Amino acid sequence: MGVSIRVSSISTIVVLAAGLGTRMRSNLPKVMHPVCGVPLLSHVLAAADAVEAGRRVVVLGHGHDLVRPILPDGWEVCLQEQQRGTGDALLSAVAFIDDGPVLVLSGDTPLVTGELFRSLVEAHAASAVDATVLVMRPADPSGYGRVLSGSDGLIDRIVEHRDATPEERRVPEVNAGMYVLPGAESLEILRGVGSDNDQGELYLTDVVAGLRSRGRRVGAVLLDDPDAALGVNSRVDLAQVQALMRARICRDWMLAGVTVEDPDSTHIDATVRLEADVTLLPFCCLRGSTSVGRGSVIGPSATLIDTVVGEECHVRHSYTEGAVLARGVKVGPFSYLRPAARLEDGAKAGAFVEIKKSTIGAGSKVPHLSYIGDATIGVGTNIGAGNITANYDGREKHPTVIGDNVKTGADTVFVAPVTLGDDVTVGAGSIITKDVPAGALGIARCRQKNVLGYAGRRAGDASGEDDGD
Numbered sequence: 001m002g003v004s005i006r007v008s009s010i011s012t013i014v015v016l017a018a019g020l021g022t023r024m025r026s027n028l029p030k031v032m033h034p035v036c037g038v039p040l041l042s043h044v045l046a047a048a049d050a051v052e053a054g055r056r057v058v059v060l061g062h063g064h065d066l067v068r069p070i071l072p073d074g075w076e077v078c079l080q081e082q083q084r085g086t087g088d089a090l091l092s093a094v095a096f097i098d099d100g101p102v103l104v105l106s107g108d109t110p111l112v113t114g115e116l117f118r119s120l121v122e123a124h125a126a127s128a129v130d131a132t133v134l135v136m137r138p139a140d141p142s143g144y145g146r147v148l149s150g151s152d153g154l155i156d157r158i159v160e161h162r163d164a165t166p167e168e169r170r171v172p173e174v175n176a177g178m179y180v181l182p183g184a185e186s187l188e189i190l191r192g193v194g195s196d197n198d199q200g201e202l203y204l205t206d207v208v209a210g211l212r213s214r215g216r217r218v219g220a221v222l223l224d225d226p227d228a229a230l231g232v233n234s235r236v237d238l239a240q241v242q243a244l245m246r247a248r249i250c251r252d253w254m255l256a257g258v259t260v261e262d263p264d265s266t267h268i269d270a271t272v273r274l275e276a277d278v279t280l281l282p283f284c285c286l287r288g289s290t291s292v293g294r295g296s297v298i299g300p301s302a303t304l305i306d307t308v309v310g311e312e313c314h315v316r317h318s319y320t321e322g323a324v325l326a327r328g329v330k331v332g333p334f335s336y337l338r339p340a341a342r343l344e345d346g347a348k349a350g351a352f353v354e355i356k357k358s359t360i361g362a363g364s365k366v367p368h369l370s371y372i373g374d375a376t377i378g379v380g381t382n383i384g385a386g387n388i389t390a391n392y393d394g395r396e397k398h399p400t401v402i403g404d405n406v407k408t409g410a411d412t413v414f415v416a417p418v419t420l421g422d423d424v425t426v427g428a429g430s431i432i433t434k435d436v437p438a439g440a441l442g443i444a445r446c447r448q449k450n451v452l453g454y455a456g457r458r459a460g461d462a463s464g465e466d467d468g469d
């Protein structure tokens with residue numbers, strides 16, 4: 001109980017996210033680069049929700065107009081006009097900081113979790129120190145600031161990799177870039193710190209030596225998982241972090257009852273929702289707001305973007321975006337479902353089928369080689385192979401309405417707008433330009449003519465014609 005009271009004693013959470021991200025070589029602000037479908041910064045902010053605080057502020061600068069829209073409610077923005085370093089970034093948040101402890105986080109460490117932040121804050125509250133630095137021992141410490149400790153186990157100072165001597169670079173403990181600092185005092189120290197370093201920047205890490213010289217105690221919390229606070233500075237780091245998060249997401253879903261046959265080739269965005277007893281076969285990519293219901297099998301080789309899949313469906317070798325599949329729907333192999341494609345219970349989109357902004361009624365099937373756009377198809381209808389809704393006249397899109405229990409022959413073209421009633425049959429090869437009433441046969445093709453003895457006639461022996469049918 002005592003601990004939780006102290007945990008909530010963080011006055012302000014400050015997330016540093018104004019940096020140019022020069023090493024990304026990108027027009028997009030670094031913190032906007034997605035990892036498993038979600039911007040770097042959003043992962044950090046979501047984790048920071050686990051810590052209670054008086055105020056929450058994100059320091060923005062480079063591309064701030066692009067970043068603002070992704071900030072959840074409760075986060076305030078402070079602008080760092082010029083990116084003069086992490087110390088300057090904290091200074092720019094002066095209006096949000098009081099005497100109390102500040103939790104300072106980096107916006108470029110997407111693998112962090114709420115648990116990690118809580119344990120940092122709890123460790124700080126439980127020890128008699130004035131500041132706490134989160135420390136890690138990554139496999140490759142290069143690029144990180146080295147944490148130099150005294151014989152008392154407290155931290156003396158942090159030296160950036162590029163400013164460190166060869167001996168200092170051998171220190172395996174690095175600064176994870178997350179701290180609990182005394183608010184007002186840290187700002188006071190930063191105001192007196194110079195930028196006499198390799199980058200000519202104002203370093204937040206210099207607060208540590210500043211606190212020590214004032215007789216303050218700076219403690220460390222060592223992360224047991226060396227990957228948990230990896231920072232993203234380049235696209236190489238981005239790929240490394242993405243691989244780790246992808247593995248974490250697959251593992252979490254497996255523990256929640258999802259079979260992932262080949263986690264190495266399975267990409268699931270952090271935003272995707274899956275029910276137990278879903279099976280993901282190799283080479284699947286589930287993106288955005290996609291959700292999959294119990295008992296469904298996805299893959300092999302399926303990409304689902306913002307797609308809602310109900311229970312007991314099977315989607316093989318297909319690409320779907322913005323589609324809705326009800327229960328027991330079969331898709332693929334090689335189908336392309338586009339936004340507002342809706343397949344009702346037991347419907348099927350088979351091989352080489354493209355469906356856009358159309359409803360395929362319960363039990364209806366579009367089994368082979370068809371394009372269905374702006375169409376409404378009733379229940380129990382079978383669309384023949386190679387059917388096309390000619391929905392576009394070059395200016396506007398027009399609807400095709402097909403009733404229940406309709407059978408259309410192969411190679412039918414529906415020239416929209418056009419309506420077929422219930423129980424209609426359409427002859428193969430028809431170009432349907434007029435409505436077909438319920439129960440009728442619609443047939444619209446040239447009569448066949450057979451020229452008998454044609455082979456002989458070519459040899460100069462014409463022997464007559466047969467009108468055929």
Ligand code: UD1
Pocket residue numbers: 016017018019020059080082083084085086087088089106107108143144145146158160174175176177202203204205230231233
């Ligand atoms: C920083 C630390 C380093 C630590 C590492 C951990 C300093 C000087 N160094 O280095 O000790 O090991 O993080 O990941 O702090 N930012 C601003 N304004 C600025 C500059 C940066 O808001 O003017 C933000 C960035 O957007 C980023 C964060 O601060 O989210 C860290 O900056 P970055 O340049 O990535 O620092 P590192 O070189 O990684």
Ligand code: CA
Pocket residue numbers: 106108231232233
């Ligand atoms: Ca960084």
